[in-house]
Amino acid sequence: MKRLLAALLATGFFSSPGWAQDGGVWLQVEALPTLSRAEARARAYAGRFDAVSGYALGTGWYGIALGPYDTTEARRLLGELKSAGAIPGDAFLADGAQFRARFWPVGARGDAPAARTPETAPEPVSDTPAPQQSAPAETGTTAPRETLAEARASEAALDRPARERLQVALRWAGVYAAGIDGAFGAGTRAAMAEWQRQNGYTDTGVLTTTQRAALLAAYDAVLDGLGLDPVTDAQAGIEIALPTALVARGPVKPPFVHYDATGETQARVLLISQPGDARRLAGLYEILQTLEIVPPEGPRGLDRTSFVIEGANDDRVTHVEAQLSDGAIKGFALVWPAGDETRRARLLSEMQSSFKVLPGVLSRADAPADEEQAIDLVSGLQIRTPLRERAGVFVDDGGTVATTAQAVADCGDVAIDGLRGAQVVMQDAASGLALLRPAAPIAPRGVATFQTGVPRIGDKVAVAGFPYGGALSMAAATFGRLADIRGPGGEEDLKRLDLTAQPGDAGGPVLDMGGAVLGLLLDGDRQPGRVLPEGVALALDSDTVLEALGAAGIEARRTEARIDGTVQAVARRAGEMTALVSCWE
Incomplete structure (x- = not known):
C-alpha cells in the first residue's frame, strides 16, 4: 500500500x-x-x-x-x-x-x-454580475439581482468606515495588500475583481450588495462563538474587545489583570497596566520573556516607547504588546491554542484596533499578599524553568566551564549563570565529562586550581553545587570525607566520597581543605542500572579533567601544596569558582 x-x-x-x-x-x-x-x-x-x-x-x-x-x-x-x-x-x-x-x-x-x-452547464458570462443565491431574508424571499449601475449606486452610499471595512475584509481574503483608506482606487478594484473570480462571480471590480454581504459574512464567520465584545476595565485603565465567551475576568496581580479561560478553549488574555518610563518598559520586556506562557521562539522587538513579543510552540501562540502613554505602561497579551491561526489572527486584529488607553493604572497596592506568592511566579504567572540545573567549575579566565556530560545531554540550549547560548565544545559519555564555552566572555569571580598531588584517604573534602537549583545566587558547600582514591570497582579515574549530595551538586568541584580541586562530582554511578548507596558519591579525578582541558587547548592552574584552611574559607572559595549550568529545551 x-x-x-x-x-x-x-x-x-x-x-x-x-x-x-x-x-x-x-x-x-x-x-x-x-x-x-x-x-x-x-x-x-x-x-x-x-x-x-x-x-x-x-x-x-x-x-x-x-x-x-x-x-x-x-x-x-x-x-x-x-x-x-x-x-x-x-x-x-x-x-x-x-x-x-x-x-x-x-x-x-x-x-x-x-x-x-453537463445538465447544469454555466450560463454565458455577461458584463453584469452572475446571479448569486443569498441567505434567505426573514420573509423567505431572495435578494434582488443588481445591475452594474445599481451596484455602483449602492456602493456610493457607503460611508468611509464601511468602505474601509470592505478593504480590511479583502485584505483578509488574501486579494488586497494596499492601505486601508476607504478610497476605492485601482488596487481595490483589482482586489474586488479577483475576489469575484475566486468566488464564481463575473469580475466587474464592483461588488454588488449581495457580494459585499457574502464577503463580510465570510470575514465575520471566523469570530462566531467568541463573544467578541468591548470591555472597559477601569482599574487597568484599558478599553479593548475581548472574546467574552471564552475568557472571564480573574485576579488582579499588577502589572496584570488576568482574564482566564472559562471553557475547553485554552485562551487567555492579560491586560498590562503599570506606572513607568522607558527603563521600566525595557525591564517588563525582559521579564515577560521568562514566563511559561511566552514560548521562547518567535520575533520580538523593543524601542523607547513600545515593544512587541511573539512566541509559538506546539501548544500555544502568544502575542504581547505594550506602549508608554503619559507615564504609564499599557498593553495586553493574547495566549491562544496552536493550530487555530485563522481565528487567532483575526481576533488579534480586532483587539489591536479596539485598544484604547483610559485614565487609571494598576499599582502594587492592588495585589493581595496571599499564599500564592512564590519565587518562581511573577504576578501569578509561572516563570519558564529549565529541564535541569547542575553545577560546573570555571577553568579559565574566559569563563570556560567543566561539568558532567549528563548535565548537558539532550539540551536545546545551555546557560552558564543564566547566560544562554553556551557552546558544548566537548562531551564524553565514557568519562562523564563535558566542557562548555559561554556565548560571550564571562569574567568569573574565581577559577579552579587543580590538585595534582595524591590526597590522603579520610581527608575532609567539600563539594560545591546548587542543591536548590537556581533559587540561590551562589553555590552552597557540602562537607564530607574522601573514602577512597579509586572508584568502587577499582577505577583509577574516580574517587569515592562519604558525602550526601543532591542532583544540583553534580558537575560541581570537589575541593580539599586548601580550596584546590580534587575532581568533579558525577551524577551517581557511571555504570548503567547501578545505584549508589545512600551517602556515597563519586568524583571524576582531577588528572582526567586536566587531560581533557589540555586537549581543548586550556592551560589549567595546578598545585601540589597541601593547606589546611577553615570551613568558611573553603566554602567562600568554592562559591567563587562554581557556575550554575542550566539545560533548556
Missing part, C-alpha cells in the same frame, strides 16, 4: 488539478466539529496532497476535501487511496452542494463554487 501511495505521489496525480471539465466531484475525506481541529487536519493533508480544500458544512462541522476531479477519475482515485490507506475508509464522493465558507487554504476565502454536471 505504501508503494502504491508513493507511486501516485511521484506521478503528480494529486497536483493542482483545477476545475474538472465536467464540473466534477470532491473526495470528502474528513469532517471535524471544530475549526481548529479541521485546520490542523487540513494542514496534515496539504503536506501530502496539493488539491486540499476545507469548507464549513453549514451544520457546525467543517469538511476537508480533495479535488474537484472528473467523476470517473474521482471514483478510481477514491478506491486506490482507500486501498493504500492514504485516506479514511469512510471517505466518499461529494458534489459540493453542502460546502459553504472556505477556510482552507488560508486566504482562499468565499463559498465553494458548486460542482456542475
Whole structure:
C-alpha cells in the first residue's frame, strides 16, 4: 500500500488539478466539529496532497476535501487511496452542494463554487454580475439581482468606515495588500475583481450588495462563538474587545489583570497596566520573556516607547504588546491554542484596533499578599524553568566551564549563570565529562586550581553545587570525607566520597581543605542500572579533567601544596569558582 501511495505521489496525480471539465466531484475525506481541529487536519493533508480544500458544512462541522476531479477519475482515485490507506475508509464522493465558507487554504476565502454536471452547464458570462443565491431574508424571499449601475449606486452610499471595512475584509481574503483608506482606487478594484473570480462571480471590480454581504459574512464567520465584545476595565485603565465567551475576568496581580479561560478553549488574555518610563518598559520586556506562557521562539522587538513579543510552540501562540502613554505602561497579551491561526489572527486584529488607553493604572497596592506568592511566579504567572540545573567549575579566565556530560545531554540550549547560548565544545559519555564555552566572555569571580598531588584517604573534602537549583545566587558547600582514591570497582579515574549530595551538586568541584580541586562530582554511578548507596558519591579525578582541558587547548592552574584552611574559607572559595549550568529545551 505504501508503494502504491508513493507511486501516485511521484506521478503528480494529486497536483493542482483545477476545475474538472465536467464540473466534477470532491473526495470528502474528513469532517471535524471544530475549526481548529479541521485546520490542523487540513494542514496534515496539504503536506501530502496539493488539491486540499476545507469548507464549513453549514451544520457546525467543517469538511476537508480533495479535488474537484472528473467523476470517473474521482471514483478510481477514491478506491486506490482507500486501498493504500492514504485516506479514511469512510471517505466518499461529494458534489459540493453542502460546502459553504472556505477556510482552507488560508486566504482562499468565499463559498465553494458548486460542482456542475453537463445538465447544469454555466450560463454565458455577461458584463453584469452572475446571479448569486443569498441567505434567505426573514420573509423567505431572495435578494434582488443588481445591475452594474445599481451596484455602483449602492456602493456610493457607503460611508468611509464601511468602505474601509470592505478593504480590511479583502485584505483578509488574501486579494488586497494596499492601505486601508476607504478610497476605492485601482488596487481595490483589482482586489474586488479577483475576489469575484475566486468566488464564481463575473469580475466587474464592483461588488454588488449581495457580494459585499457574502464577503463580510465570510470575514465575520471566523469570530462566531467568541463573544467578541468591548470591555472597559477601569482599574487597568484599558478599553479593548475581548472574546467574552471564552475568557472571564480573574485576579488582579499588577502589572496584570488576568482574564482566564472559562471553557475547553485554552485562551487567555492579560491586560498590562503599570506606572513607568522607558527603563521600566525595557525591564517588563525582559521579564515577560521568562514566563511559561511566552514560548521562547518567535520575533520580538523593543524601542523607547513600545515593544512587541511573539512566541509559538506546539501548544500555544502568544502575542504581547505594550506602549508608554503619559507615564504609564499599557498593553495586553493574547495566549491562544496552536493550530487555530485563522481565528487567532483575526481576533488579534480586532483587539489591536479596539485598544484604547483610559485614565487609571494598576499599582502594587492592588495585589493581595496571599499564599500564592512564590519565587518562581511573577504576578501569578509561572516563570519558564529549565529541564535541569547542575553545577560546573570555571577553568579559565574566559569563563570556560567543566561539568558532567549528563548535565548537558539532550539540551536545546545551555546557560552558564543564566547566560544562554553556551557552546558544548566537548562531551564524553565514557568519562562523564563535558566542557562548555559561554556565548560571550564571562569574567568569573574565581577559577579552579587543580590538585595534582595524591590526597590522603579520610581527608575532609567539600563539594560545591546548587542543591536548590537556581533559587540561590551562589553555590552552597557540602562537607564530607574522601573514602577512597579509586572508584568502587577499582577505577583509577574516580574517587569515592562519604558525602550526601543532591542532583544540583553534580558537575560541581570537589575541593580539599586548601580550596584546590580534587575532581568533579558525577551524577551517581557511571555504570548503567547501578545505584549508589545512600551517602556515597563519586568524583571524576582531577588528572582526567586536566587531560581533557589540555586537549581543548586550556592551560589549567595546578598545585601540589597541601593547606589546611577553615570551613568558611573553603566554602567562600568554592562559591567563587562554581557556575550554575542550566539545560533548556
